[in-house]
Amino acid sequence: MGKMNKTLLLFLGFLLGAVILNFIMGGFTFSAALLFWEKPGRFTGLISPYYYSVLILLGINIILSVSLMLLNGLTGLFTMGHAGFMAIGAYTSASVVSFLLPDAPFIVQLIAGSVSAGLAAGLIGFLIGTSCLRLAGDYLGMVTLGFGEIIRIILLNVDAVGGARGMTDIPVYMNLGSVFFLTIVIIIVIKRISFGRLGRAMLAIKENEMAANMMGINPLNIKVQAFVISSFMAGIAGSFFAHSEGYISTQTFTFSKSFEIIAMNVVGGLGSLSGAIMGAGILTVLPEALRKVQDVTGLDIRMVIYALTMVLIMILRPQGLMGNKEWKWLSSK
Amino acid sequence: MCLEFGGVKACQDVTLKLEPGILYGLIGPNGAGKSTIFNVLTGIYAPTHGTVKLAGESLVGKKPFEIAQKGIGRTFQNIRLFKDLTVLENVMTAFYSSTHTSLYDQVFQTKAFYREEEEIRVKAMELLKVMGIEDLADVPAGGLPYGKQRKLEIARALGLEPKLLLLDEPAAGLNPAETRELTNLIRDIQRARNITVLLIEHDMGLVMKICEKIYVLVQGQLVCEGVAEVVQNDKRVIEAYLGVD
Numbered sequence: 001m002g003k004m005n006k007t008l009l010l011f012l013g014f015l016l017g018a019v020i021l022n023f024i025m026g027g028f029t030f031s032a033a034l035l036f037w038e039k040p041g042r043f044t045g046l047i048s049p050y051y052y053s054v055l056i057l058l059g060i061n062i063i064l065s066v067s068l069m070l071l072n073g074l075t076g077l078f079t080m081g082h083a084g085f086m087a088i089g090a091y092t093s094a095s096v097v098s099f100l101l102p103d104a105p106f107i108v109q110l111i112a113g114s115v116s117a118g119l120a121a122g123l124i125g126f127l128i129g130t131s132c133l134r135l136a137g138d139y140l141g142m143v144t145l146g147f148g149e150i151i152r153i154i155l156l157n158v159d160a161v162g163g164a165r166g167m168t169d170i171p172v173y174m175n176l177g178s179v180f181f182l183t184i185v186i187i188i189v190i191k192r193i194s195f196g197r198l199g200r201a202m203l204a205i206k207e208n209e210m211a212a213n214m215m216g217i218n219p220l221n222i223k224v225q226a227f228v229i230s231s232f233m234a235g236i237a238g239s240f241f242a243h244s245e246g247y248i249s250t251q252t253f254t255f256s257k258s259f260e261i262i263a264m265n266v267v268g269g270l271g272s273l274s275g276a277i278m279g280a281g282i283l284t285v286l287p288e289a290l291r292k293v294q295d296v297t298g299l300d301i302r303m304v305i306y307a308l309t310m311v312l313i314m315i316l317r318p319q320g321l322m323g324n325k326e327w328k329w330l331s332s333k
Numbered sequence: 334m335c336l337e338f339g340g341v342k343a344c345q346d347v348t349l350k351l352e353p354g355i356l357y358g359l360i361g362p363n364g365a366g367k368s369t370i371f372n373v374l375t376g377i378y379a380p381t382h383g384t385v386k387l388a389g390e391s392l393v394g395k396k397p398f399e400i401a402q403k404g405i406g407r408t409f410q411n412i413r414l415f416k417d418l419t420v421l422e423n424v425m426t427a428f429y430s431s432t433h434t435s436l437y438d439q440v441f442q443t444k445a446f447y448r449e450e451e452e453i454r455v456k457a458m459e460l461l462k463v464m465g466i467e468d469l470a471d472v473p474a475g476g477l478p479y480g481k482q483r484k485l486e487i488a489r490a491l492g493l494e495p496k497l498l499l500l501d502e503p504a505a506g507l508n509p510a511e512t513r514e515l516t517n518l519i520r521d522i523q524r525a526r527n528i529t530v531l532l533i534e535h536d537m538g539l540v541m542k543i544c545e546k547i548y549v550l551v552q553g554q555l556v557c558e559g560v561a562e563v564v565q566n567d568k569r570v571i572e573a574y575l576g577v578d
Binding site for chain 2: 006007189192193196197198199200201203204207208210211212213214215216217218219225229271324
């Protein structure tokens with residue numbers, strides 16, 4: 001009872017925090033419209049729409065990074081097709097909302113979009129999981145890389161979702177409050193998974209699959225669960241992305257996006273939830289912050305500095321910024 | 334029970350009949366196929382011919398984790414702990430199949446989740462106490478000294494509440510004092526829990542002291558079985574270990 005209340009209280013607290021955050025960052029007219037379940041109104045926020053969209057992107061990247069951490073860091077499955085799950089989520093959600101619910105209130109679109117995106121990506125994750133998980137190590141990486149590309153190329157050739165032109169005029173309803181709220185929820189869900197029975201089983205498989213077998217743990221079952229949960233979350237991130245940009249094309253979901261998500265995990269420290277969040281933070285904010293450098297110097301050195309920073313981090317802290325550690329608020333039940 | 338790899342017969346017509354509640358020893362020179370027998374018993378290899386039965390139920394074709402759930406626990410010759418997990422968490426993983434909290438319980442941290450976590454934490458602590466390593470509960474398992482790692486592996490296997498416990502060279506790499514301590518510990522545990530134990534060991538002092546019945550395996554074949562005195566005086570066993578003039 002007490003614990004259940006704590007979860008509910010936490011939930012309501014973050015919801016309230018999200019609404020307040022949106023009022024501060026997005027401005028009154030913009031946020032009030034959302035509260036009354038309408039589409040966002042005119043943007044009159046504290047920060048410019050550009051920073052506002054960077055913060056949304058940050059939330060999306062954190063979701064992608066922590067969901068990959070569940071596979072890579074906890075279960076030890078090296079996958080390179082996370083952008084594929086994101087693409088499935090983005091296209092499913094965009095189709096559901098713009099074809100079926102174009103005029104629905106914001107909250108209906110948000111729920112329908114996210115849930116359909118998560119379910120679609122989770123289903124594909126399940127199919128991939130059951131068919132490929134007998135593969136181990138690098139082989140699984142190769143297969144998932146191929147899978148990500150297959151998804152992208154299929155979407156590229158479906159005219160109903162725009163084909164090579166991409167999908168335009170997707171209802172833009174995503175706002176900082178919703179992203180903030182759902183990012184926190186997903187972080188907490190992963191944290192709670194990692195500390196319980198399932199998390200221990202995942203770690204056991206990562207550390208020594210043979211010994212996990214001898215403990216009566218069915219590795220295939222746990223791996224499929226990890227795959228489904230992770231792809232579900234990546235799908236949700238895709239949905240957020242589609243409805244914050246208003247435009248998606250297959251160019252976004254190439255394997256370089258998958259590698260970017262892996263890089264977030266590696267920079268932060270493989271196997272650390274805090275690291276996954278921190279890595280997403282750095283790899284989202286750094287390229288944007290470097291635009292200023294480019295403006296000031298007039299030199300196109302943004303990507304050079306970005307790459308150098310990553311190389312330096314890997315030389316100075318090969319185990320990632322957090323290593324195996326967690327921030328305090330993430331390190332206990 | 335037979336197992337062949339290509340043309341190599343790793344073990345031939347080996348029949349082990351293990352009665353409940355008895356401590357068995359399995360000895361033999363290097364490469365005799367002792368660990369292979371463990372791997373067949375735990376489902377890692379399928380026997381080429383013959384059967385493996387636990388309490389009358391055939392285990393052939395069952396997956397390793399299913400066999401573990403049926404009550405065969407084991408340790409490994411080259412220790413296989415979950416190194417980054419703490420000592421306590423290592424033992425707690427063994428309760429995976431006997432606990433039932435769902436993903437829902439875990440995410441919403443329901444009463445059932447806390448009750449079950451606490452239950453297995455207490456049980457795991459008890460096992461650590463039995464092995465005398467309870468003060469190291471929160472240390473990562475990889476950081477333990479070798480002897481303690483061996484003990485932890487036994488504690489973890491006991492977490493399965495096995496009917497049959499397979500110990501693969503539990504005393505390998507231990508000094509004489511540690512070996513003596515472990516010897517008594519194995520016997521005490523076996524008696525207290527009334528489980529069947531089959532242990533592979535090269536330390537003959539340990540084997541002769543605690544094993545009630547000993548099987549001798551040479552080049553994949555069983556050459557002798559019996560109590561310590563019988564085995565010690567068997568001509569073929571002496572031949573296998575010392576060679577023939």
